[in-house]
Amino acid sequence: PSLPAPDVAAVAAVHRTALSQGAPGALTRIDEGPRSYHVATGEADTAAHTPMDTGRRFRVGSVSKTFTTVVLLQLVAEGTIDLDAPANRYLPEPLPDERITVRHLLSHRSGLYDYTNDMFYNTVPGFEAVRNKVFSYQELLDLSTAKPLNNAPGAAYSYSNTNFVALGAIIEQVTGTPVATHYGQRIFTPLRLKNTSYVHPRTTLSGTYARGYLRQDDTTLPLVDSTEQTVSWAQSAGAVISNAKDLNRFFSALLSGKLLPEEQLREMTTMVPVTADGKQSYGLGLRGRTLSCGTTVYGHTGTVQGYYTYAFTTSDGRRSMASLANTSNNGTVNTTLGATLDASFCGTDPA
Numbered sequence: 001p002s003l004p005a006p007d008v009a010a011v012a013a014v015h016r017t018a019l020s021q022g023a024p025g026a027l028t029r030i031d032e033g034p035r036s037y038h039v040a041t042g043e044a045d046t047a048a049h050t051p052m053d054t055g056r057r058f059r060v061g062s063v064s065k066t067f068t069t070v071v072l073l074q075l076v077a078e079g080t081i082d083l084d085a086p087a088n089r090y091l092p093e094p095l096p097d098e099r100i101t102v103r104h105l106l107s108h109r110s111g112l113y114d115y116t117n118d119m120f121y122n123t124v125p126g127f128e129a130v131r132n133k134v135f136s137y138q139e140l141l142d143l144s145t146a147k148p149l150n151n152a153p154g155a156a157y158s159y160s161n162t163n164f165v166a167l168g169a170i171i172e173q174v175t176g177t178p179v180a181t182h183y184g185q186r187i188f189t190p191l192r193l194k195n196t197s198y199v200h201p202r203t204t205l206s207g208t209y210a211r212g213y214l215r216q217d218d219t220t221l222p223l224v225d226s227t228e229q230t231v232s233w234a235q236s237a238g239a240v241i242s243n244a245k246d247l248n249r250f251f252s253a254l255l256s257g258k259l260l261p262e263e264q265l266r267e268m269t270t271m272v273p274v275t276a277d278g279k280q281s282y283g284l285g286l287r288g289r290t291l292s293c294g295t296t297v298y299g300h301t302g303t304v305q306g307y308y309t310y311a312f313t314t315s316d317g318r319r320s321m322a323s324l325a326n327t328s329n330n331g332t333v334n335t336t337l338g339a340t341l342d343a344s345f346c347g348t349d350p351a
């Protein structure tokens with residue numbers, strides 16, 4: 001069944017609301033076959049007063065988790081990794097519970113504590129303390145395993161960056177190759193994602209990009225320019241840089257079966273509800289959202305200092321949308337930006 005046309009006016013209204021709530025700028029790009037729709041609002045750089053445009057690159061945060069999942073599941077398809085094996089079979093140093101499997105990591109059911117809870121408890125001091133730091137995977141895993149598991153492995157969904165740091169460590173341990181090489185060879189190059197990169201631990205963005213602005217916990221204080229950082233606290237859990245066109249191409253290719261064999265795509269899109277209303281779900285490195293019109297879209301969200309991202313596509317990959325607001329530590333903006341999904345896929349503003 002064909003979807004109603006995107007409501008571009010509603011997308012623009014969502015952007016205006018996000019700006020009224022503190023975002024310097026916002027962009028949304030929708031792609032459907034040869035057609036693309038562009039909405040850009042506000043500023044990409046508040047010092048230079050550079051207007052936002054939909055071609056600009058940005059830090060995608062946890063949307064990186066879906067890229068990591070594609071690499072991992074390609075290794076599963078190649079017979080290198082067994083989804084239901086203990087993660088400890090593939091890690092250089094063991095996690096504290098042998099029952100944690102690779103699948104638990106991909107579905108946030110391992111119970112591993114998320115070290116960013118402590119790292120960013122105080123938003124700006126926490127960020128300033130790590131923005132130029134380079135961590136090893138093991139240092140991040142050690143921060144997590146210093147705390148008890150949130151739940152017994154497999155017993156519950158508990159989202160944790162630690163899971164995708166462990167998966168990055170597994171990829172590098174079993175292949176002897178950095179994740180950056182796998183992202184490039186397996187995804188960026190074949191899909192011609194010319195505006196997508198993994199440059200950890202470099203702190204700068206290349207090409208044309210949106211600057212990111214972190215709101216302080218004391219919201220009366222000015223925004224902090226958080227554009228330059230290593231994102232070493234996240235790496236395979238959050239350090240990819242991309243733009244809206246590339247994210248749309250990535251998620252369309254993924255859901256239309258161009259990146260994974262059928263068996264692995266089926267595993268990835270086997271969704272488990274994670275909200276009481278069942279409208280939000282998680283599969284393997286993939287979020288599902290059932291929208292106001294009943295359409296379910298698949299993708300991921302991202303929160304990294306100065307950048308909120310939504311990147312989703314339809315179950316057949318025919319229509320994709322990527323939205324960015326260049327601020328963070330502002331839950332109101334993050335929730336508001338999510339309404340671009342309904343405007344883009346349901347053709348209505350849910351308000």
Ligand SMILES: CC1(C)S[C@@H]2[C@H](NC(=O)CCCC[C@H](NC(=O)C[NH3+])C(=O)[O-])C(=O)N2[C@H]1C(=O)[O-]
Nearest residue numbers: 061062116120121123301302303304305328329
């Ligand atoms: C589950 C999430 C929301 S959090 C997770 C990951 N991002 C982080 O873990 C960063 C957390 C701190 C970010 C910071 N917040 C604070 O410092 C608050 N004290 C800010 O807003 O810039 C990502 O991305 N995921 C999002 C996701 O998957 O959507």
